[in-house]
Amino acid sequence: RVEGGNALAPHDPGASSARVLARLDAYASAWARDRHASCEAALARPDDRELELRTSCLRRAGAHFEALVGALAQADAAVAERALTATTQLPELERCHDLERLRAEDGPAVEPELEPAAEALRASLAEVSALLTAGRIDAALERADACVEQAQGIDHPPLLAEALWWQAHVRRIAGWLEPVLPGLEQAAHTAAAHGHDKVAALAAVELTTVLGALARYDEALEWSRHAEAAARRFGEDRYPLARALASRGTVLRQLGRNEESYQLYLEALRVQQRADAASHELPTILNNLGTAALGLGRNEEALEHYARSYERIEALLGPEHPQTAAARMNLGIVTAELGRHEEARAHYEAAREVFVRRFGPRDQRVAYCDTNLGNLLQSLRRHEQARERFAAARDLFAETLGPSHPNTATARASWGLTQIELGNPEQALLAIEQALADTTAAVGPEHPFVGVMKGQTGQALLALHRPAEARERLQAAVELLEQASADPSLLDEARFHLARARWELGERAEAWDEASAVRERLAEHGPAVAREDVDAWLRAHPRGDDATELGPTTDAR
Known part of the structure; x- marks a missing residue:
C-alpha cells in the first residue's frame, strides 16, 4: 500500500x-x-x-x-x-x-x-x-x-473458451482488430457448445464491437443476436445482457439507425440498473443514451442522461479525474446545442484545465476541448477567436495523430468555415477541400463526415459566387447524408445551403419553400444558431406570392 x-x-x-x-x-x-x-x-x-x-x-x-x-x-x-x-x-x-x-x-x-x-x-x-x-x-x-x-x-473446454476470450479482450483493448477475430470466434463457439453462457455472451459482444469497428456491420449485427441469446440464457438481470444490447445499439448508431439504437440503449440501462445500479458500467450506458438522444434532436433528454453520467463519474473518481473531465465535455456539447452558451463554455474550459494539468498542453484531449470551444465561439459569431481555437486544434491533432487524420481534417475544415465568415473564401475552399480529401481517404466516400465536408465546400463556393458548383456539391452532400440517416441537424444545414444556391440560380420559389421547411424542422431539433441563420435569410429573401423563375443573382448570402 x-x-x-x-x-x-x-x-x-x-x-x-x-x-x-x-x-x-x-x-x-x-x-x-x-x-x-x-x-x-x-x-x-x-x-x-x-x-x-x-x-x-x-x-x-x-x-x-x-x-x-x-x-x-x-x-x-x-x-x-x-x-x-x-x-x-x-x-x-x-x-x-x-x-x-x-x-x-x-x-x-x-x-x-x-x-x-x-x-x-x-x-x-x-x-x-x-x-x-x-x-x-x-x-x-x-x-x-x-x-x-x-x-x-x-x-475442460469451457475454461479454454474463457481464456481465449480474455486473450482477445486484452488484445482488442491494445488496439488489435482483425487479428482477434479467430480467437473470439473459437471462444464463442466453444463456450456455446459447452454451456458456458456468460463467456459465450461476452465473446459475442466482443465480436460485435470489433466487427462494428471494422465496418462489417451485417456480421456485427448477426453476432449481436448471438450475444443477446447467450446473455438471456445466462440471466435476464445480469450485466452481459446489458452489454449485448448496448453493443448492438452502437452498431445501429454507426449505421445511422438512431431510433433503434436509442431504444436498445434504453433497454440496456434498465437491465444494468436491475443487475447492479452502482456499477461502474452504468455511466457508460447513460453516456451512450445521451449521445443517441442528441442524435435524435432530443437535447433536453440528452442533457439529463449526460448529467446523470457526469454525477456518477464525479462521485466515483472525483472532479480532477480525466474521465470526469470527459463527461463534463459532453455536458458542454449538449448545453451548447440548447443555446446555453456561457454554461457550455464553463464546461469546456473546466475540462480543458483538467487535461492540461494532468497531461500537459500538447495532449490531444486539449485539442478536443479547443475544437468544442471553437464551435461555441463560431456560434457566438466570434469568428477570429474561433479561428484561433480551430488552428490550435488542427496543429495539435496533426502533431499527435498525423496531418491526414480525420480529427485533423475536421479541425482544418472548421478553420476554413471561419475564413468564410472573415471574408477569405479562397483560403476556406482550399482548406475544406484538403479536409474532404483526407477524410474520404480515411473513412471512405459514403461516410456522413464526407457528406458534411461536401456541404462545407458548397458553402465556400457560394461565398465565391460560384452557385452552380455549389449546388452540385450541396446536392451530393444532401443525398449522402440522407442515405446515411445522418443527424437531422447536419442534413438540414446542407439543405439550407442548397436552398441558398438554388435561390442564386433563380429557382426562388423552390429555394424559399425548402428553406422554410428547414426552419420548421429546426424548431424541433436544431441548434439555436442554425435557426437564427435561417430566420435571417428568410427575412432578407422574401418569397412573395408571385415568385417566378429568374436569372442567376450574385447574392452570396
Whole structure:
C-alpha cells in the first residue's frame, strides 16, 4: 500500500492517490473479514461444496487485488491515470455469497481431479483483469497468452473458451482488430457448445464491437443476436445482457439507425440498473443514451442522461479525474446545442484545465476541448477567436495523430468555415477541400463526415459566387447524408445551403419553400444558431406570392 502511494504521488496533481489508498484499505479489510469467516466455516464443514465455491471466489478476488497493488507499486503516468478507475473495478465481494450467480459464472463444473489446475487458471485470469484495469497492457497481454497455454493443458473446454476470450479482450483493448477475430470466434463457439453462457455472451459482444469497428456491420449485427441469446440464457438481470444490447445499439448508431439504437440503449440501462445500479458500467450506458438522444434532436433528454453520467463519474473518481473531465465535455456539447452558451463554455474550459494539468498542453484531449470551444465561439459569431481555437486544434491533432487524420481534417475544415465568415473564401475552399480529401481517404466516400465536408465546400463556393458548383456539391452532400440517416441537424444545414444556391440560380420559389421547411424542422431539433441563420435569410429573401423563375443573382448570402 505504501509503495503504491509513493509511486502514484508524482503523477497525481490532486487528491486521487489518497482516494485510491482509502479504497484499497477498505477493500482489503472487507476481504480479510470475509476470508476469515470463510476459513472458520470451512473448518467446521470441510466437505461443504457451497463453502468451496465461496472460498474460490474470494481467492480470485484476492489474486486480482494483489496484482492491482503490484501494478500500482510500479505506477508510471499511464497507470496513475487509471488507478482510481481500477479501484472501482475490483471484484464485488458480495458476489461470493451469491451461490446461484457463482455457479452460473463459473460455467460447467470441472472434474474433481482438474480442480487444482482450474483454480490456478482462474486466479491467473483474475490477475489479467487487474493488470488490464490498471493500464498495464503489455503485462496483461503476456499474462493472457500464458493463460491460454495453461487452459490448453486442462481437459475442460469451457475454461479454454474463457481464456481465449480474455486473450482477445486484452488484445482488442491494445488496439488489435482483425487479428482477434479467430480467437473470439473459437471462444464463442466453444463456450456455446459447452454451456458456458456468460463467456459465450461476452465473446459475442466482443465480436460485435470489433466487427462494428471494422465496418462489417451485417456480421456485427448477426453476432449481436448471438450475444443477446447467450446473455438471456445466462440471466435476464445480469450485466452481459446489458452489454449485448448496448453493443448492438452502437452498431445501429454507426449505421445511422438512431431510433433503434436509442431504444436498445434504453433497454440496456434498465437491465444494468436491475443487475447492479452502482456499477461502474452504468455511466457508460447513460453516456451512450445521451449521445443517441442528441442524435435524435432530443437535447433536453440528452442533457439529463449526460448529467446523470457526469454525477456518477464525479462521485466515483472525483472532479480532477480525466474521465470526469470527459463527461463534463459532453455536458458542454449538449448545453451548447440548447443555446446555453456561457454554461457550455464553463464546461469546456473546466475540462480543458483538467487535461492540461494532468497531461500537459500538447495532449490531444486539449485539442478536443479547443475544437468544442471553437464551435461555441463560431456560434457566438466570434469568428477570429474561433479561428484561433480551430488552428490550435488542427496543429495539435496533426502533431499527435498525423496531418491526414480525420480529427485533423475536421479541425482544418472548421478553420476554413471561419475564413468564410472573415471574408477569405479562397483560403476556406482550399482548406475544406484538403479536409474532404483526407477524410474520404480515411473513412471512405459514403461516410456522413464526407457528406458534411461536401456541404462545407458548397458553402465556400457560394461565398465565391460560384452557385452552380455549389449546388452540385450541396446536392451530393444532401443525398449522402440522407442515405446515411445522418443527424437531422447536419442534413438540414446542407439543405439550407442548397436552398441558398438554388435561390442564386433563380429557382426562388423552390429555394424559399425548402428553406422554410428547414426552419420548421429546426424548431424541433436544431441548434439555436442554425435557426437564427435561417430566420435571417428568410427575412432578407422574401418569397412573395408571385415568385417566378429568374436569372442567376450574385447574392452570396
